[in-house]
Amino acid sequence: MPRARRAAVPFGDRVGTRVRAQPAAVLSGTDECPQFRGTVHRWSVPFAVAMSVWLVARARGADVKAGMAVYGICIVTMLTVSGVYHLPRLSSALRTALRRADHSTILLAIAGSYTGVIVAGMSGTTRLVLLVGTWAVAAVCIGLRLFWFDCPAYVLGLVYVGAGWSVLLNPGAYLRALDGAEIAMLVSGGMLYLIGALTLGLRWPDPWPRTFGYHEVFHTFVVLAALCHWGGLFLLVTR
Numbered sequence: 001m002p003r004a005r006r007a008a009v010p011f012g013d014r015v016g017t018r019v020r021a022q023p024a025a026v027l028s029g030t031d032e033c034p035q036f037r038g039t040v041h042r043w044s045v046p047f048a049v050a051m052s053v054w055l056v057a058r059a060r061g062a063d064v065k066a067g068m069a070v071y072g073i074c075i076v077t078m079l080t081v082s083g084v085y086h087l088p089r090l091s092s093a094l095r096t097a098l099r100r101a102d103h104s105t106i107l108l109a110i111a112g113s114y115t116g117v118i119v120a121g122m123s124g125t126t127r128l129v130l131l132v133g134t135w136a137v138a139a140v141c142i143g144l145r146l147f148w149f150d151c152p153a154y155v156l157g158l159v160y161v162g163a164g165w166s167v168l169l170n171p172g173a174y175l176r177a178l179d180g181a182e183i184a185m186l187v188s189g190g191m192l193y194l195i196g197a198l199t200l201g202l203r204w205p206d207p208w209p210r211t212f213g214y215h216e217v218f219h220t221f222v223v224l225a226a227l228c229h230w231g232g233l234f235l236l237v238t239r
Contacts (some may be wrong), residue, residue: 035211038086040219041079044226048076051230059120059237067119071233074112075226078105082219104145110163111138113229117186120236121177126170133169137162160197164190179239182232189228196221 010207052072057066083103085098118127142161144151144210153161167174178186196218206214 014017034209034213034216036216037088037213038083038219039083040216040223041086042083044223045083046077048072048079048226052076055230055234055237058234061066064120064237067116068233068237070119071112074105074115075111075230078109079223079226080153081105100149103149104142106160107138107141107145107163109226110166111135113233114166116229116233117174117177117236122173122231125174126173130170130173137166137169164193177236178232178236182235185228185232185235189232191223192221192225192228196225 013110049072052068052075055072056065056068081098081101085095085102090098111134115131118130118134124132141163144155144159148155175183199214199221200218203214205217207217
C-alpha cells in the first residue's frame with residue numbers, strides 16, 4: 001500500500017518553526033496557498049503612508065512630529081515587508097531572509113507604536129527612560145528573531161508578549177498621559193492584535209481556504225489593530 005503523501009504547509013503559515021526543515025517548494029511559494037495571501041497588507045501600504053503623513057502634519061512641535069514619523073515608518077515597514085514576503089514565486093534564499101524580517105518588523109511596529117504614545121504624551125525624564133526601555137526591549141526581541149529564529153515556542157511567546165507589554169515598564173505614566181478615549185483606542189488595537197495572533201496560532205477561522213484563509217483573517221486583524229492605534233495617536237496629537 002503506497003504511503004500517503006504529507007501535505008506541505010503554504011509559506012508564511014508556520015510561526016517560529018524551522019525554515020530549513022520546510023520543502024524548497026514551500027519556501028519558493030510554488031505550493032498552493034490562498035489567492036489573497038499578503039494582499040491585505042500590500043493594499044494597506046499606500047493608506048498607511050498617507051495616514052502617517054497626515055499624522056505628522058497634524059502633530060505640533062518638532063519632537064512630536066519626529067515621534068509620529070517613527071511610528072509611521074515602523075508601521076509602513078511592517079506592512080511592506082509582509083506584503084513582499086507573501087508574494088509567490090520568490091527564491092528560497094530571498095524568502096528565508098524575508099521571513100526573518102517579517103517576524104522582526106512586527107516587533108518594530110510595536111516599538112514604533114509605543115514611541116508615538118511616549119513622545120506625544122510624555123516629557124522630561126519619563127519620556128527618555130520609557131523610550132530607552134521600549135527600544136531596548138525591542139532590540140533584544142528583534143535580535144532573537146534574527147539570530148535565533150528556531151527558538152523554542154515558549155521563548156517565542158515571551159518575545160512577543162514582552163514587547164507588547166512594555167507598558168508595564170511604567171503603567172502609571174501611560175494612565176496619566178492618556179485620556180479615556182485614547183486608552184480605549186489603544187487597548188482596542190492591542191486586543192485586535194491578540195485576536196489576530198490567536199487566529200494565526202489556531203488556524204481558525206479559515207473561511208475560504210483557496211482565496212481568503214485564516215492567514216488573511218490574521219492580516220485583517222493586524223490592519224484593524226494598526227488603524228485603532230493610529231486613531232489613538234490622532235486623538236492624542238490633536239487634543
